[in-house]
Amino acid sequence: MKYVDSAQVKKNMGSRLFINNFAKFIFLLATLFGLVVLVTLIYRVFTDSIGWIDFNFLTNKLSTDPEKAGIMGAITGTLWLMVVVAPVTMFLGIGTAIYLEEYAKKGRLQSFIQTNIQNLAGVPSIVFGILGLTVFVRGLDLGSVILAGGFTMSLLVLPVVVVASQEAIRAVPQFLREASYGMGATKWQTIKNVVLPAAIPGILTGVILALSRAIGETAPLVVIGIPALLIPLPDGLMDKFTVMPMQIYYWTIDSALVAEYANLAAATIVILLLVLFIMNSIAVIIRNKFQKRY
Template sequence: MSCEIEHKGTFNTLLNINKIKKNLTRRIMIDKIATMIFFGSTLFALLVLGILIYRIFTQSIGWLDLQFLTSTLSIFPEKAGILGAIIGSFLLMIIVAPVTIVLGVATAIYLEEYASKSKFQSFVKMNISNLAGVPSVIFGLLGLTVFGRLLNLGSSILAGGLTMSLLVLPIVVVAAQEAVRAVPGFLRDASYAMGASRWTTIRKVVLPVALPGILTGSILALSRAIGETAPLVVLGIPALILRIPTGFMDNFTALPIQIYYWTLDAVLTREYANLAAATIVALMVMLAMMNSIAIIIRNKFQKRY
């Protein structure tokens, strides 16, 4: 009887071992297949990106020069330039950057440090996170209604800047919330133990430690703002302006708008495709410069704290 039980136990053990081996083999096979699929997807995306960048740079050769960067727009492709669009994008960022960062960081600090834990706070946080996924054209309609018509700002730089600020504000708020939430609690406790007030603790302890994360979110937000087209199209920003804007109430055009309309006009005039490619390169360089400056600032604070 004992031998029978022993044989059954051995048999069950062997069955369990075989099941484990089959499960391991199946999991290893699934892992290899998933790895191949993800590697292929990444390779395909990089291939498409490489082809796109190659086409852009080859089409911009001979068109991207000093004359192109320092001339105003023209109906003649060989005389056209993007100086007005560059200045318009720069003035747009002068409005977007302070409005977005100040309001975004202030909102995040209030929600994480001052607001009491309640259903209302959870509701506000959820809606801010949802706003980050709203299509940009919706913000364009909101900007047209509120800033363009209600406040009578028209298609000015101020209206465009405030509209783009609304677009990227949720991104900055969410990133700043995560950065503030990641600050270790013992740093706050140590500050309070030294007799510091809540605002002093936030200003001297929380913000310096959270600053690298806040800057990272701000970099992503501003990069999106400078490359967005849909809100500006809805707001009625024109493509052909010969006069360079000098103030925030002037009409303007921006680099994404110019790329969009030159791409459409390339169907009729092939040279506009070259102008669009050269403008894309200029926009990429502008983005790289902005991101590099922000990354240098972020790394400086990371080393300090």
């Protein structure tokens, strides 16, 4: 029987406990650092926006006078952008996920497509802006209009919807499909009546996250030439437009010359955060509703 040195065992245990506690301390510091930065940012934004958010700010158009400037044009442009992004992203994203998970044969082609979709999710957003400028603005000669911006943002968030929808469809138990086939249902009937209803919570989560990212992105719109100082309100897909992130971007730049623009940018950030909070809350409500049903 091999002799065990109790002193050495205690020493090793003490060393492991020290390393464990040190690692826990480092991770705690990292978490606290992120929280401190977040709280500081939110505090600064809210304090700078006090006194600037009112009915006139939400309903007025852009103006060179900070006291009269509003974001009605940016809000309208954001809503019009979502009119394009939401249906395009949902149709293409969910359709792609259904094909890859339910119809595509497992092999090199399916693996190639899957790998490229996952890689696209990590591509910098400005690259999608260059693609949108080349294909939609110049190639199709649409110009810097809502339709071109919507298609560009759809390409940006499409991988997020595809990956989330695939994971949701993949999580549906196989016995549900087999039970549907056993009752004589076709493949499409099984997907429509069994798979998709069970996968809806995960799919909706991915869609809402994708739309939230589209609302908050700026770089692709800067590249395709979306203006910030736009007085007329858009009323169609072929009109020029601006969005809240673009307005925040330009007001932040102009704050170096006029200090009040920093307050306007902060107020717009608060409105944008409120919109994102409402969207995520709706996603949680819908997801919980469908989870209880299925």
